[in-house]
Amino acid sequence: MDFEKIRSDFPLLSRFTYLDTASSGAISRQVHKSIVDFIDKWLYEGEDWDRVIKDVVEARRIFSSMVGVKGDEVALVPNTSTGLIAAVSSVKWRNESNIVLAEHNFPTNFNVFSAAVRNGLVKEVRVARYIDGRIPIEEYEKLIDENTQIVSVDLVGWLTGYREDLKTITKLAHERGAIVLSDIFHAAGALPLNLRDLDVDIAVCGSYKWLLAPSGAALLYVKKELLDTVLTNCWTGWIGVEDSVVERMINGETRLFERPLPLLYSRPSSSASRYEWGSWAGLTVVGLTESLRFFQKLDMNLSWRRIQKLSSKLVDELVEKDFQIFSPLDEDRRSGIVSLVLRNSYDVAEILSRSKIIVSARPGILRISVDF
Numbered sequence: 001m002d003f004e005k006i007r008s009d010f011p012l013l014s015r016f017t018y019l020d021t022a023s024s025g026a027i028s029r030q031v032h033k034s035i036v037d038f039i040d041k042w043l044y045e046g047e048d049w050d051r052v053i054k055d056v057v058e059a060r061r062i063f064s065s066m067v068g069v070k071g072d073e074v075a076l077v078p079n080t081s082t083g084l085i086a087a088v089s090s091v092k093w094r095n096e097s098n099i100v101l102a103e104h105n106f107p108t109n110f111n112v113f114s115a116a117v118r119n120g121l122v123k124e125v126r127v128a129r130y131i132d133g134r135i136p137i138e139e140y141e142k143l144i145d146e147n148t149q150i151v152s153v154d155l156v157g158w159l160t161g162y163r164e165d166l167k168t169i170t171k172l173a174h175e176r177g178a179i180v181l182s183d184i185f186h187a188a189g190a191l192p193l194n195l196r197d198l199d200v201d202i203a204v205c206g207s208y209k210w211l212l213a214p215s216g217a218a219l220l221y222v223k224k225e226l227l228d229t230v231l232t233n234c235w236t237g238w239i240g241v242e243d244s245v246v247e248r249m250i251n252g253e254t255r256l257f258e259r260p261l262p263l264l265y266s267r268p269s270s271s272a273s274r275y276e277w278g279s280w281a282g283l284t285v286v287g288l289t290e291s292l293r294f295f296q297k298l299d300m301n302l303s304w305r306r307i308q309k310l311s312s313k314l315v316d317e318l319v320e321k322d323f324q325i326f327s328p329l330d331e332d333r334r335s336g337i338v339s340l341v342l343r344n345s346y347d348v349a350e351i352l353s354r355s356k357i358i359v360s361a362r363p364g365i366l367r368i369s370v371d372f
Helices: 001-009 009-017 028-043 049-066 078-086 107-118 137-143 166-175 245-250 282-297 300-320 345-354
Strands: 073-076 098-102 123-130 148-152 180-181 202-206 217-223 339-340 360-362 367-370
Touching: 001 148, 001 339, 049 073, 049 245, 049 282, 073 078, 078 107, 078 180, 078 217, 078 367, 098 107, 107 123, 107 148, 123 137, 123 166, 137 166, 148 166, 148 217, 166 180, 300 339
Parallel strands: 098 123, 098 148, 148 180, 180 202
Antiparallel strands: 073 217, 202 217, 339 367, 360 367
C-alpha cells in the first residue's frame, strides 16, 4: 500500500509535521469536497436532507463493518459524551451498585459517573489505578464485585496512549455480572478492531481523531441483546422511534412525511438507532460518511503496522536522548500516542509549532500522536 500517495490527499500533512491526531485528525481532499458540494447545493437548491439521512444509514453500515458488529447495533449521535450519557441513562440501576473506571479514561467518564453518585443512582465509583505504567488485571479483580453494574475502560488512554487488555477485563466483568463500556475514540481508525471478539457491550467513538472526519458526530455501539434487557430506561426522540423517517427510508418509502409521525404512543426503535434523538448536523454527516468510505479502501492491518513502527521509532529515539517516557514501553500496550514527561510542555509545544511541528501539551506532558 502506497502510504505516501495516500498522504498526498491530506494537504495538512505536506504543510506541517503533524503529530496531533489525538487532538484532531487531518481531513482529506475528498472529505473537503463532499462538504463543499453539500454547501453549494444548499446555497442554490436548499438543504439535501434526504442525502443526510442516506449518509447516516451508510455511516452506520460502514462503521459497523469496520468494528465487527451488526448495522442495527450502531447509532450516529452528536458526540462521544452524548453517546456515553445516552447509553448510561438507559441502565436500570440497582440499590448499592457501583461502577469501576480505569484511571486512564477521558474526563467525560469521571464526570458522568460522578453525577450518577451525586444523583443517588449508584453508591460509589471505584478507580483502577496504574502500577508501574500499566493497570494489572489484579486491580480490576479487586474492584469488580457482585454489585458492580458497569466497568468503563477506554481502549486507549488519552494521555498515556496505554492500550488496555479489554478482552480479559470484559471476561472478568461478565463473570461477575457487570457490563463493559469502552470509549474507543483513540483507537478506531488507528488499529484493527472487532468489538464482538472483545465482547464489549457498549462502545462510543467520536468522528474527528483517527476517523479523520469533521467534529460534531460520534458512533455509538450497543450490543443488540442488551437493548430490552439491561438498558430498559431508554429516553428517545422523534428520530429514535419505530416508524421514524429514517426507518421509512430504509424500508423503501420516498414520501417520508406522507403518513403522520408517531406521537403519544410511540415506541423506541428496536435497534441502537433509538439513541438518535434528533436531527443531525448535515455537514458533519456528509464529511464523516466520505471519510468512512476511505477506510473501506484502507488496509487497516498495514496502516496499524506503520503506526506501530513510527511510534516505536519515536520511543526508541526519545529514550536514547534521555527523555522520560510517560507512555507504556511494552509494545503490546502501545498505541498511536507517545507522551513524555515535560514540565514546560506548553512552552515546548509553542516552540515546535513555530517550526511547523504540531504536537499537544497536556498537564506535565508533551503528547505526540501519529497516523499513517
